[in-house]
Amino acid sequence: MQHDPLPDTTCEWSVTGMDCASCATRITGALDRLPGVSAVSVNVMAEKLRLRLDPDQTRRDEVEDVVRALGFGIAAPAARKAAAHGHAHDHDVEPGPWYATAKGRLVILTGLLLAAAWTLGFLLPGQWRDWAFVAACLIGVAPVAQRALAALRLGQPFTIESLMTIAAIGALFIGAAEEAALVVFLFAVGEVLEGVAAGRARQGIRALAELVPKTALLESDGRSQQVPADSLQVGQTVLVRPGDRIPADGVILTGSSGIDESPVTGESVPQPRGPGDEVFAGAINTEAALRVRVSRAAEDNTIARIIRLVEDAEEARAPTERFIDRFSRWYMPLVVGLSVAVILIPPLAFGAAWGDWIYRGLALLLIGCPCALVISVPAAIASAMSSGARRGLLMKGGAVIEATAQIRAVAFDKTGTLTHGRPQVTDVVPLSDLDQTELLRLAAGVESDSSHPIARAILQRAEGLTPARAEDARAQAGRGVSAMVEGRLLHVSSPREASEQGLLADGAGEQIATMESAGKTVVVLSAPDGALGLIALRDEARADAGEAIRQLHAMGLSGTILTGDNQRTAAAIAEALGSDYRAGMLPADKLAAIAGMADQGVMMVGDGINDAPALKQASVGVAMGSGTDVALETADAAILRDRVTDIPAMIRLARAAMRNIRQNVSIALGLKAVFLVTTLLGITGLWIAILADTGATVLVTMNALRLLAYDPTRA
Structure with missing residues (x-):
């Protein structure tokens, strides 16, 4: 028996079928209208819905009914997890290839109907041919219209489904049945392509989760036994044999071996590790058996923290993304208004043919969908974060990426950052x-x-x-x-x-x-x-510290060492690295120095508790992976490999992401502008309009996915 949650309890679901930020906006807008529902948060990348619910006003199943009505699948997280392992049969969860999904089945159906209509057109007289296309259009648009009506009832009249339905039905009334059927098919194809692209963006996160082995060899009373890796507790000891993946974050108790950390940090060369050294879950033991004491529970290990960071990145949205989101809210109503004007004004004011201008107005409706524009920023952000995570470069959201791209100065703590921290x-x-x-x-x-x-x-x-x-x-x-x-x-x-x-x-x-x-x-x-x-x-400087400073200078950035060391020690190190420096600094001095540099966009890189205030004050605070948990939690970003050259790499990645975003926005708006003009001039029609919208969405998504292959570590 399932009980409703307590009043004002936070509830969570897994939601499938979301391809872009506009999907999240539709769900949020619909649920915000329900009584007793507050703090609605939809994470497209993680496919999660979280909200606070008062069951005395709205029940859990009512929330689920609203999400289903909008055309999305919804299930409790436990059911989704079970489905991933093949143990659930919840109809809302759609595992498998694209053709097994509802959108995939719609593509197949509309494609078959369109092919059948064309075939009948060759075999039957003209009237029967037209009716075949009408049937293909009506059957194909029915599920789209159902979602449009559900959104309308929930107070959302301006959705791509509603525009699509009006355009298709309107085309039937003016005798453009063949084009109407083709438009429905192209729309279905576009939705599938969006889903495939979104799935590819999520694959990086799923691959990270698969790095941690499912089982571990737990040592207890002198014996080892195989147990689920997610059941390990802090303080327990596990045996890691050569060739095995390490099942948990921990500290080596006995044994020395080379540890391949490339799955976690991107470091391609196995690193020697021995007693007292920390190791990551998911890293590979390459040489000798190790006994490792577990230092973090499964839900808090390095891989889990990276996954949470990437999944939760949508919470820290880039300013550009927030602007586009606001822009898209009035863009669609504006185009709808323009479409109505195009339909009415020329015939009423100038006696133009109604059929021609209704056709152009309907085509204009299809241009009103802002999908390509809305997805242009989050797709690039997600790809950049996934690319960085694979190389040990972690940035906490789009706002951090945008701020990093604008950095003009970098300030370094010395001990543990530019040096090994082992004097x-x-x-x-x-x-x-x-x-x-x-x-x-x-x-x-x-x-x-x-x-x-x-x-x-x-x-x-x-x-x-x-x-x-x-x-x-x-x-x-x-x-x-x-x-x-x-x-x-x-x-x-x-x-x-x-x-x-x-x-x-x-x-x-x-x-x-x-x-x-x-x-x-x-x-x-x-x-x-x-x-x-x-x-x-x-304390010797890291081997790559000088190269990192050189790369920053080549990128037009200044580098400054902020250290508590005396003037002479700081000068000796700064001279060797080719950097500016400020010596004798207390934590308050570092904070003041960062505040003084804030006007030019400053990144602070540190590893210790003493650096936490300066990390927070900086435009972007970056913690070294070997640093304290306080520094990691305070910072906006982190580098896991303890390579100083990863700092310029992180900036290069952020700049590449922002270039990609500018390209995406230009593609989305450029295509809209071109086809707006050609539609008004009567050069392009309905199927070209929907093809332009679908094409723009696919183009910006594929362009964003290029970032997955971008290697920012190459200077």
Whole structure:
């Protein structure tokens, strides 16, 4: 027994048969009129309908009846999922090839009727020939008219189905039965082609979902057993054999192997991974057996997050898309009004022949469908996002793509972004009676609870030493860490912070300057009465960092390093990379710097918690894939491969997407304008008008699909 949801409960369905944004608009408009229905959200790419429902006013089955009346299939998500695995028989869900769908069957039916009418035309007298075409038209237009009437009852008079029905029936009345039947057939063909194109755009998402294996070898009590991969829990351990796909995001416990991450990140060369390294669900273990501890549940693994990001991209619609959506709302009524004027004014005002101008007005009706225009932007956005996702370039929606295309400056965090984020301790310099070992041991105690790269480097260097017991550790962003270590308050900070507190003795500044001039980062271990010692670290730049800066410059963009490092260290790294820099920056300073660059369109690239405010402030914030979850959630985009050259690649992809959108809009409006004129002049007729509309839709869709093959990583 199925119970209605509680009042104001969020409900969700799978909806099939949606080909473009206009389909979503029709569903949204119809459901918004129902009492007790609010927050209607239709996702064409994910084929999902979500809304808030008060069952005391409208029941679930009433919502489903409205969607079906509009000509779409609808089912509960569970039923749709079961159908995908061949275990459901819900008539609303239409798996299989195009000819198995309702629109495909309509194409076959109208095509057979048209062929039969032409055949009868050769065999029978003229009158019977005309009646054959009338029958072909009426039978073919019947399901279209049914959807048009349903939309009309739901307060939507201006739909392509209504225009199509009026044009076809009107053509019969003026004796153009053959053209009317041909128009119905071409309309059906166009709808199928739109569906096929939309299906291709969704294939990339479905392929991502198939990357994660269905089963996993779960280790428990010293034995391994095969279990469903989606049942794995955080903390469990799985065995991954050579050649197997990794079933979950996790951390390697034992074993070392090459990991082919190309299915997830597009990285073509297997990467060496060993104990302590993170691995992605869907990546392929190429060499040796691994034991992996699951770090994320199935619904939150990297693949799932990418799929959600791509599917939910429609929520962040590009400004261009929003403008076209508003434009299309008055475009169709305007053309309908123009069509009525074309039918009435010449005969009434100038005595022109009614038949000629009714014919032209009906042809003009078919030009009023904005399908090609409406689909021009979302098709390009979806293709660009799918292309980027396959290469580890994730952008959260059309608004982000459009903003990225307009970027003029790129600001980089240094540690973990332009560098590997794995600094190594190079110098340990006591400034008191402590020796190097004791200095390292105490510094490691202060940093024992920190995950900062500098803390990890100090802890790694102090391995094997007797741990110093620390309590009440506190971190201040950009200022260092303090803790009570063995009853003594100690602080690890930057030289600038220590100098401002008056903790550095004479002579220490020269030692610090020498190490910083060599590109090293220096931290000071100090007590309330003075500095105890210096620890210098060096973090090597990523191999492709300089090439990324060069590519940005070649694209006409500026690159600037924003770092908390001192002036000398920042200058050494910036000079090696060929970039501008700003040094000694606290998180608030980075935020102010980004705000100051906002007028020219700035992209901020970072990986840490300290970068989150600047990522949010930037026109586009990009998180490195190895960065913290805070950075990934705050950012507008992410790169999974930790390649700095993926930043210019992301900008190239966004620019290509916007070029594609401009081309699509030009095709859609250009064809409309041409056939508007030729129709008014009587040069083109009904079947050319519908062919132009269908052709424009197919052209813009196929043009958008070209982005699926575009490789933005090629400079």
